[in-house]
Amino acid sequence: MYDREKAQEVRKEKQRWQETTVRKALERFPERYESFMTISGLPVERVYTPDNVVEMDYMRDLGLPGEFPFTRGPYPTMYRGRLWTMRMFAGFGTAEETNRRFKYLLSEGETGLSIAFDMPTLYGYDTDAPEAEGEFGKCGVAVSSLRDMEILLDGIPLDRVTTSMTINSPAAVIWAMYIVTAEKRGIPRRKLGGTIQNDILKEYIAQKEYIFPPDPSMRLVVDTIEFATQEMPLWHPISISGYHIREAGSTAVQELAFTLADGFTYVEAALDRGLDVDAFAPRLSFFFNVHNDFFEEIAKFRAARRIWARAMRDKYGAKKPRSWLLRFHAQTAGCTLTAQQPENNIVRVAIQALAAVLGGAQSLHTNSMDEALALPSEKAVRIALRTQQIIAHETEVTNTIDPLGGSFYVEELTNRLEEAAEEYFRRIEALGGMIAAIERGYPQQEIAEAAFRYQMEVDAKRRIIVGVNEYVQDEPIEIPLLEMDPQGYERQVARLNEVRRTRDNREVLRTLRAVREAARNGKNLMYPILDAVAAYATLGEIMGVLREEFGEWEEPVWF
Template identity: 70%
Template sequence: MLEQESTSPQRLDATQYTQGTLFQAEELARLSVEQVRWEQTTVQKSLDRVPERDPLMTTSGVPIKRVYLPQDLADLDYTRDLSLPGEYPYTRGVQPTMYRAKPWTMRMFAGFGTAEDTNARFKYLLQQGQTGLSTAFDMATLYGYDTDHPLAAGEFGKCGVAISSLADMEILFADLPLDKITTSMTINSPAAVIWAMYIVNAEKRGYRMDQLGGTLQNDILKEYTAQKEFLFPPEPSLRLVTDTIEFGTRHLPRWNTISISGYHIREAGATAVQELAFTLADGLTYVEAALARGLNIDEFAPRLSFFFDVHNDFFEEIAKFRAARRLWARLMRERYGAKDPRSWMLRCHAQTAGVSLTAQQAENNIVRTTIQALAGVLGGTNSLHTNSLDEALALPTEKAALIALRTQQILAHESGVTNTIDPLGGSYFVEALTNETEQAADDYLTRITELGGVLACIQNGFFQREIAESAYRYQQEIDTHRRIIVGVNDYTLDENVKVPTLYVDYEGQRTHLERLHRVRRERDQEAVRQTLAELRSVCEGSANTMPAIIEAVRAYATLGEIMDVFRAVFGDYMEPAIF
């Protein structure tokens, strides 16, 4: 029985309550007896008629009980474990009023073809009510090559926009109010260079650095674990990330210089618990690196941000977001002694699970995305991207992207989910699952520390093995029909349903290459040579690389030329073969 709010504290008998919890000890004992009676009589009669399915569990392998009761929360201390929204430990949300003041930021991921193509898509999405930009880059850009490099052949504009120089960045964000919108850029190894291009372009248009707001993904550690778009060894790569954190702390107070990303870890096959644990472990590694650089925890921690996947297991995903906020808050305050409440807050972007989308019966993906988006919202995400129905086939068409955006808008304006904060808070099931998720993630953090930390676990293959085993187990469940994927291993159709897809033509590539070649012809070659030489000198020393990168970008050195300096100094990285 819940403690009655109207009961005067003087009249309470403290011996009736378990220490610090909301529930009477006598009532918990009575309910336990009642539960046994219910299972032996009412439940058993039902099971005799209709047996239950195989033991049910979350995608992380956490068994799900038949029913959750107050005794499952016997140790719950409201102030310690939940508190009020906007207050430590932020389980119920990082903002006091959450979506009652304004909905989450609707930040649709976009990018394809030329800078002109993506600029037009940005403007279209903003006209349709999107409230923040999110930029996807093509494979050559993600690997730090100019589009005319031999290794870039066949990749132009296919998984995002191609950016080879400042000239492309100038077109990409042309006519957009960079002081009024926030921009996210999903790039990692070349993140510092792409960010420098954004900064220089903004300066050329009259914007100061302190006016710019946005997020740089810049999470190189998860590349070694999951996405594999690393270029250099982990140590110099971590240095470049730390350079951006330091530079942003000093000059761009509105910019999140890193988005610590569980999304790609989950897409590689990790469970929700692994996603949470490995992401926070990476975050702690960046914190340690910034502290070693001489920064104070409260200088930079408020600008750390996170990026999570939202998969199909509705309640586990909600619990994951709630557990993430609570665990991060405790780590920042108790382990690192952060004093600023903003340093305790885990602010995050979320994206629905691309890996859950199917090419078969692609229209079903609208339903999957809606369920996942709702889980992200009920979990308290700060911004959200909803995947398009055709993303298992190709980059989104304009129509598919609009449906995905409208999904968020319907949730925000028609469903009522924005009317109250953390509406599932207090649910016996959700609170118990939040506790279990937090404990399981914390156990992983302890294990990672015992194995020598994140860098050691990258080298010894711990993360890779854990993710591979989880992915294999999940696929086995599908192959043996223990997990149903509608339209894939059940409820299939014989006819081939065709979905219109986006086509990136080679005319755009010709336009892009002509601009790249013109830049190389018309720039001040001596300025390029000098700035690249200065960058190399800085890389060989220990100074922050960002000022030198900015000067090279300003001289119109290309992405590939700047990245080649890093390659020459830092070397390439080959992942150890781990079995």
């Protein structure tokens, strides 16, 4: 991006500076560490200058916002036109309790819903299944049948808010419940906007909420992509997620590389089904973590957009610019929250959220300060939402697009992250693609290795975590914690039993048979699942049929 001769001059000057000015300073004041690195372990130089980025070509590598390769942003006006969507992930206990929380968040200025489901729901079990013991409503809301979904969405204007649902293995069933709920209220499916996470590959890699083996899981994902392409023009049928990969302990490089490699795998699977890349690619969305290393995170988002755009255009032959766009939701890093001195988490979240905004996020969830202790209280959630509103309205960082573009350091980091990701793509390719790599435990082991390295650095105080291994304080923790309805479980099970008693059980059996039939003959499962859901077949019943047909996956155990 700079005149080569001038850059060469800078390089010479920098060398002189190191040998004279810096050396003298170091003799008197040694630096704090022998070498510096990002949280991901990328080396960091003392200062960055034009010679670091002299190989860059501005139009080739950065371009302009809303234009290829989208490094500077997916849209031409970004936050000058519309702020990001403030979307707070919420869900606990019964559908009634979560419905109240949604209405509270909307009344406080939230602009989109994001539903957290409890563990049994995530694993496709009804609340009263033996496997679900003790797990009801703990990490999200329990949804066992259409009846729960109707209560959950009661009074929410589904034609005006968009909804993100964090659901993976049973995504098709939960999505069907959402669609049927809306249609019973007279809102046609083509008008519904939102996202289902539906990213099974990162479940094998990181979060481990898989049920079926990879092949039938991928088939289900492609069924939902195909269905969205045909029937739900405003819906994102998948949110390709790095968030959980990072939470499992990966580096930023691994998060970037594995997430995009997962994305390519879905694209290839959809192409194999015979879908037109320009019909489905604009409906793919992404979800990234935003961790503590401020500049590295911003660079990660910029690199992600550039890698995706180049691959979609040049490798997969997408013609429409919308197919090249990587748009993403970001969530501040849950794993950086400390149980110690939890108020400090407000500060961590604010800094991480700022990095997401400077990295060009389309929507953002900010974590609550008390989440290392329990489910967030209403007050803690409000502060987290206010953090976004303060960034949006008080800091003026939204006035210009990609303000860190052109920073020697940020551009250099963006390039390094891209190169490191490409190295991972080559290794995954050599293993036979992402699914083969997962079956061999490759990304899982890379992540476990990084997680262990990080913990050892914390143990050795090479990394300081305020309040954890330094600035420790022995004070009782005083933050209000969320109280849940103690009768919630009984209420939920009673409702489930009533659904089973009052529905037309012959219709349930008929529709479940149709689900089984489609599972066997390869027809798109979304249509029979919609029928089964509408007949009030429960989540556990529908997933039970698929468990029988597809079998269950067990990962190899190692550490």
